[in-house]
Amino acid sequence: METLERTELCFPQLLNSSCRKPIPPQFDTMIYILLSFSSLLTAALNLLVIISISHFKQLHTPTNLLLVSLAFSDFFVGLLMFLSVVLIDGCWFLGDLMCTLYHYLGYVIASTSVGNMVLISVDRYVAICHPLHYYSEITQKRVQVCVCLCWICSVIFQSLILKDILKQPGRYHSCIGECIFFINYIAGLVDLTFSFIVPISVIVVLYMRVFVVAVSQARAMRSHITVATQSGKVTAKKSEMKAARTLGVVVVLFLICLCPYYCVEFTDQDNLLNDSSAAFVLWLYYFNSCLNPVVYAFCYPWFRKSVKLIVTFKMLQADSSEANLL
Numbered sequence: 001m002e003t004l005e006r007t008e009l010c011f012p013q014l015l016n017s018s019c020r021k022p023i024p025p026q027f028d029t030m031i032y033i034l035l036s037f038s039s040l041l042t043a044a045l046n047l048l049v050i051i052s053i054s055h056f057k058q059l060h061t062p063t064n065l066l067l068v069s070l071a072f073s074d075f076f077v078g079l080l081m082f083l084s085v086v087l088i089d090g091c092w093f094l095g096d097l098m099c100t101l102y103h104y105l106g107y108v109i110a111s112t113s114v115g116n117m118v119l120i121s122v123d124r125y126v127a128i129c130h131p132l133h134y135y136s137e138i139t140q141k142r143v144q145v146c147v148c149l150c151w152i153c154s155v156i157f158q159s160l161i162l163k164d165i166l167k168q169p170g171r172y173h174s175c176i177g178e179c180i181f182f183i184n185y186i187a188g189l190v191d192l193t194f195s196f197i198v199p200i201s202v203i204v205v206l207y208m209r210v211f212v213v214a215v216s217q218a219r220a221m222r223s224h225i226t227v228a229t230q231s232g233k234v235t236a237k238k239s240e241m242k243a244a245r246t247l248g249v250v251v252v253l254f255l256i257c258l259c260p261y262y263c264v265e266f267t268d269q270d271n272l273l274n275d276s277s278a279a280f281v282l283w284l285y286y287f288n289s290c291l292n293p294v295v296y297a298f299c300y301p302w303f304r305k306s307v308k309l310i311v312t313f314k315m316l317q318a319d320s321s322e323a324n325l326l
Contacts, residue, residue, distance in 0.1 A: 008020055008021050009021060009177075010091035010092075010093070010175075010176065010177030011176055011177055017175055017176050018175060018176050018177055019091060019174075019175040019176060019177035019178050021091055021177075032085060035081060035082075035084065035085045035283070036082065036085055038081060038283075038286070038287055038290060039078050039079070039081030039082035039084075039085070039286075040078070040082065041078075041290055042074065042075075042077060042078030042081060042286070042287075042289050042290040043075055043078030043079060043082070044078075045290060045293035045294070046071040046072075046074040046075040046078060046289065046292070046293055047071075047075055048293065048303075048306075048307050048310060049067065049068070049071040049292075049293050049296060049303070050068055050071045050072060050075065051306075051310055051315075052302075052303060052306035052307065052310065053065070053067060053068045053071075054068065055306075055310075055315055055320070055321055056302075056306055056315075056320075056321055056323055056325055057321050057322060058302075058322075058323070058324065058325050058326055059302060059306070059325065060140070061140075062123065062138045062139065062140055062142075062143040063120075063123055063127075063247075065140065065143045065144065065147065066116060066119050066120050066123060066143060066147065067120075067296075069112075069116050069119075069147045069150065069151075070113065070116040070117070070120070070292065071292070071293070073109050073112045073113045073116060073289075074113070074289035074290075074292055074293075075289075076105065076109050077109055077113075077286055077289040078289060078290070080102065080105060080106055080109070080286070081283075081286045083102060084286075091177040092177055092178060092179035093177070096169040096170030096173060097169050097170075099169065099170065099173075099179040099181075100165055100166060100169035100170070100181070102179070103162070103165065103179075103181050104158065104159075104162055104165070104166065107158040107161065107162060107191075108154050108155055108158045109154075110195065110285075111153075111154035111157060111158055111195050112150060112151055112154040113254070113289075114195055114196070114199045114200070114258070115150035115151075115153070115154060115199065116147075116150060117199070117203055117250075117251055117254055118199045118202055118203055119143075119146055119147070119150060120247050120250070120251070121202065121203045121206040121207055121210075121251065122206060123138055123143075124206070124207070124210050124247055124248075125206040125207075125209060125210055126138055128210045128213050128214055129209060129210065129213050157194065157195075158191075161183060161187050161190065161191050162181075162183065162187075164183075164184075165181050165183070192262060195262075196258070196262045200255065200258075200259075203251060203255070204255075207248060207251060210248070211248075214245075245299075246295065246296075246299040246300065249295050249299070250291075250292055250295050253288060253291050253292075253295070254288055256288075257284050257285050257287065257288035257291075258285060258288070260281045260284060260285075261281050261282060261284070261285035263281075301325075302325040302326055305323075305325045306325055309323060
């Protein structure tokens with residue numbers, strides 16, 4: 001009987017302080033496989049995006065730089081997904097410090113992803129609504145500064161939100177093998193406001209404006225009202241609008257996957273990692289990071305061409321960075 005009790009503990013050698021291991025469901029193996037495959041696929045696809053845009057000089061544009069920043073955050077999401085597989089067994093074996101770091105990185109990456117989406121929305125807004133000022137206002141250096149500020153601000157902001165947890169890792173753990181955290185109501189409300197409500201409102205407003213302008217331009221081109229629709233500028237506008245549609249799909253998928261996550265976190269934070277439905281919402285948020293490269297593969301020919309060069313190792317050839325992908 002004592003042996004049976006020992007096997008039910010996360011750390012059998014620690015009888016008095018170890019957490020009990022929950023009874024695994026019958027579909028436990030399928031969950032392991034699903035999460036492992038999703039995490040590896042997410043990391044691999046986003047790594048392809050990072051390598052593609054970083055290596056091929058033709059892809060070094062302000063918009064693609066924002067995509068690289070988003071791919072970096074999605075890549076780390078894939079790694080966190082793989083780490084979260086450890087939680088499926090019901091026991092955390094990596095210690096209190098790693099548990100705190102795991103939650104902290106999750107919050108930082110979530111904030112950075114939202115920030116990247118805001119920057120992408122601003123980029124498309126200027127490109128569609130103010131095309132004459134786009135190349136003078138949206139420069140490579142300005143985008144680099146904005147991306148760096150996005151990451152730095154996310155790190156600082158989440159450090160302030162989670163300062164109690166960072167000061168004392170494992171302060172809310174009742175036994176060894178547990179990995180939970182709590183933030184007070186005010187800190188949670190501040191995080192919800194500045195990591196969700198404000199940026200999502202900005203994204204929706206900007207893309208509604210982009211949609212209105214894009215529809216009016218499409219009507220003008222179909223009716224041949226202006227002479228400009230017959231000039232070479234139309235091709236440029238069409239390419240910008242195509243990029244806006246593609247990134248619009250990315251933004252919509254992001255909102256669909258993000259909203260349930262924040263709703264669950266705000267209404268039932270205590271069970272965010274314990275309740276099965278809440279866990280599915282968390283997985284849905286993670287899985288969004290896998291969808292972005294899939295959208296690029298369907299909508300961006302340059303991504304398909306670059307992936308072909310990468311997987312066939314042709315990118316290792318001399319002057320491969322000068323390849324024509326557009």
